[in-house]
Amino acid sequence: MRKGAETRERILDQAVRLASRDGLEGLTIGILSTELGLSKSGLFAHFGSKDELQLQVLQATVERFEEMVTRSALSAPRGEPRIRAFFENWLAWEDDPGMPGGCLLVAASVEFDDRPGPQRDFLQQAHQRRFDFIAKGARMAVEAGHFRGDLDTGQFSFDVTAIALGYHHIHRMLRDTQAGQRARAAFERLLADARV
Amino acid sequence: MRKGAETRERILDQAVRLASRDGLEGLTIGILSTELGLSKSGLFAHFGSKDELQLQVLQATVERFEEMVTRSALSAPRGEPRIRAFFENWLAWEDDPGMPGGCLLVAASVEFDDRPGPQRDFLQQAHQRRFDFIAKGARMAVEAGHFRGDLDTGQFSFDVTAIALGYHHIHRMLRDTQAGQRARAAFERLLADARV
DNA sequence: GACGAAATAGAACGATCGTTCGTATAGTTC
DNA sequence: GAACTATACGAACGATCGTTCTATTTCGTC
Numbered sequence: 001m002r003k004g005a006e007t008r009e010r011i012l013d014q015a016v017r018l019a020s021r022d023g024l025e026g027l028t029i030g031i032l033s034t035e036l037g038l039s040k041s042g043l044f045a046h047f048g049s050k051d052e053l054q055l056q057v058l059q060a061t062v063e064r065f066e067e068m069v070t071r072s073a074l075s076a077p078r079g080e081p082r083i084r085a086f087f088e089n090w091l092a093w094e095d096d097p098g099m100p101g102g103c104l105l106v107a108a109s110v111e112f113d114d115r116p117g118p119q120r121d122f123l124q125q126a127h128q129r130r131f132d133f134i135a136k137g138a139r140m141a142v143e144a145g146h147f148r149g150d151l152d153t154g155q156f157s158f159d160v161t162a163i164a165l166g167y168h169h170i171h172r173m174l175r176d177t178q179a180g181q182r183a184r185a186a187f188e189r190l191l192a193d194a195r196v
Numbered sequence: 197m198r199k200g201a202e203t204r205e206r207i208l209d210q211a212v213r214l215a216s217r218d219g220l221e222g223l224t225i226g227i228l229s230t231e232l233g234l235s236k237s238g239l240f241a242h243f244g245s246k247d248e249l250q251l252q253v254l255q256a257t258v259e260r261f262e263e264m265v266t267r268s269a270l271s272a273p274r275g276e277p278r279i280r281a282f283f284e285n286w287l288a289w290e291d292d293p294g295m296p297g298g299c300l301l302v303a304a305s306v307e308f309d310d311r312p313g314p315q316r317d318f319l320q321q322a323h324q325r326r327f328d329f330i331a332k333g334a335r336m337a338v339e340a341g342h343f344r345g346d347l348d349t350g351q352f353s354f355d356v357t358a359i360a361l362g363y364h365h366i367h368r369m370l371r372d373t374q375a376g377q378r379a380r381a382a383f384e385r386l387l388a389d390a391r392v
Numbered sequence: 393g394a395c396g397a398a399a400t401a402g403a404a405c406g407a408t409c410g411t412t413c414g415t416a417t418a419g420t421t422c
Numbered sequence: 423g424a425a426c427t428a429t430a431c432g433a434a435c436g437a438t439c440g441t442t443c444t445a446t447t448t449c450g451t452c
Contacts (some may be wrong), residue, residue, distance in 0.1 A: 003419065004429065021310060026221055029410065039411085042430040050410060074366040087257045099312045112216055114297045127369050130343040158378040162362025164197060169361055173323050182354040189389060199449065225440065238441085246440060302404060309398040 009045050011036060012060045013098070015053065021101030024054045024108050024119070048178075054119055060124045061104045069093050077112055079144035080191065083137045087187055088166050091180065094171070102172050106165070131157050138194070149196045159190050204242050207232060208256045209294070211249065213381045217297030220250045220304050220315070227324065250315055257300045258322045264351055265289050266276045266329055275340035276387065279356075289335050290367070298368050302361070327353050334390070355386050 014036055019027040029050065033043040047053040069089040076085035094103050101107070109127070112120040134157035141147040147156075163186045171179035210232055215223040225246065230238040243249040255280040272281035290299055295302070299359045305323070308316040330353035337343040343352075367375035 002428095005223070007429080012305060023219065023221070023307060025219070028408085030408070037255065040410090041432075044411070045430075048411095102306070107306050109369045110298070110303050111219065122334075124371075131366075132369065132439045152381075154374070155378055155381055158362060158366060158375075159382055161366065162358045162379075162382065165361040165365055166354060166358025169305065170327075170357065173305045173320060174327065179354075182351055183347075183358075185351055186355055186358060193385060193389075203399080226438065235401045236440090238434095239400075240441070241399070302426085 001144075004046070007038075011038075011043060011046060012057060015057045016064075016098060016104055017100060018060055019057055019101075020051065020052075020099035020104045023111050024057065024104075025111060027054070027057070029053070051118070055122065055145070057104075058108060058119060058122055058126075061099075061108075062122070064098075065093060065105065065126075068096075068097060070130070077136075078137075079141040080146040080195075083134070083141060083191075084132065086137065086183075087160060087164070091167060091183060094164070096167055103168055105167055131161065134160050142195070148196045153195050156190070156194060160187070163187055200242070203234075204252075207234075207239060207242060208253060211253045212257055212294060212300055213296060215250075215253055215297075216295035216300045216303060219307050220253065220300075221307060223250070223253070225249070247314070251318065253300075253314060254304060254318055254322075255294075257304075258318070260294075260324075261289060261301065261322075264292075266326070269333075274333075274390075275337040276342040279330070279337060282330065282333065283356060283360075283386075287363060288381060290360070292362055300363055302364055327357065330356050337390070341392065344392045347390050352386070352390060356383070359383055359386070 011032070015027060016033055018032055018035070022028075029044055030040055036043070047056065068113055069086065072089050073082050073086035074140045076082040096103075105126070108119070109123055112123055116176070135153040138147060138151060138153040138156040142151055142153070163183050166186070167179050167183035170176050170182065176182075205352050207228070211223060211228055214228060214231070218224075225236055225240055229236045232239070243252065265282060268285050269282035272278040292299075301319070301322070304315070305319055308319055331349040334343060334347060334349040334352040338345055338347055338349070359379050362382070363375050363379035366372050366378065372378075
């Protein structure tokens with residue numbers, strides 16, 4: 001049962017790469033197995049169904065996001081610095097070479113936001129966690145005296161999320177090389193408004 | 197040749213509806229024809245290929261957006277009022293019952309932003325037009341004295357786009373009923389900062 | 393009302409989809 | 423090294439994909 005876990009990881013890694021290009025529905029067991037030099041049935045046996053494969057791909061991606069973006073930001077001091085770290089991690093995440101087709105969480109959200117099932121439920125929870133993490137970070141910044149006391153932290157979380165999505169969109173669709181600095185400018189404006 | 201155009205419109209209308217749920221790749225000629233009570237081959241003959249069907253679906257959607265959101269905003273006076281109208285039109289567009297699966301332009305962008313071809317080219321142009329329209333609207337607002345003279349209108353366009361995308365995302369994925377007022381709050385903050 | 397063109401239907405195509413099954417190989421445990 | 427289990431393979435399944443062909447119906451024009 002050692003070998004199996006290794007292979008599964010290798011499969012999921014490539015599946016994330018593929019799904020970021022073609023979406024979770026566009027992700028195909030045939031193509032995936034061919035690219036990995038495995039047989040369709042051999043790969044399939046690791047998951048038992050395509051639904052389960054999709055779910056595990058999502059889980060692997062969310063886990064990676066929460067490690068590289070969320071948890072990584074925790075090493076910055078509470079308050080504004082941590083929020084800055086989170087935001088910069090997020091921007092870097094959007095260009096992760098492991099997802100050459102763009103953030104899989106964005107793609108999967110658009111795909112599954114109106115299709116009930118375990119995939120949507122899982123995504124929804126992950127998004128809620130992220131939303132709450134930002135709001136909580138803003139609350140800490142208020143307590144630390146970095147942000148003003150009457151700041152709407154839910155609104156702040158919305159604003160941060162919108163900027164990141166705007167970056168994703170403008171960067172990928174318009175191929176605008178200024179996207180990064182525009183996202184940062186928007187973020188700075190947001191911070192300036194939130195400060196005391 | 198009268199009848200053909202009518203049928204084609206009926207097809208495209210339903211195709212937009214379907215594609216907003218399942219994406220342009222998930223849109224299937226078989227399902228589409230069944231839902232319309234047509235034969236696969238009869239429907240197919242209207243377009244000649246799935247690529248062409250996708251392209252025409254995109255064209256129909258963009259045309260509708262530019263009519264309902266962009267052109268419609270032109271009836272508001274230049275400057276801030278027109279920008280407000282555009283933004284409100286955009287928010288209303290996101291809930292268009294003709295696209296029950298969410299804005300097709302968002303879905304299609306995520307699907308095609310890394311797949312070269314006529315679909316991506318068309319989308320890119322449409323997005324660029326929208327981006328430029330907002331920037332131009334902001335420039336007019338500067339000239340009208342509504343906005344400050346040193347406003348970065350490109351940045352302003354980025355910000356508006358980000359808010360709309362944030363609304364789409366938070367509204368659809370988190371099913372947050374506050375999404376609308378949050379988007380408007382973000383927009384008001386943006387306007388306040390842009391004013392003289 | 394006849395005639396040519398446009399629109400639609402029906403059957404079939406090869407390809408690929410997710411999935412199942414039986415079998416062989418590889419790995420782990422005693 | 424034997425016994426057992428996990429892992430992988432190959433072939434095949436029915437379903438559906440986009441597409442092609444031929445035939446039939448419906449339409450607009452004289």
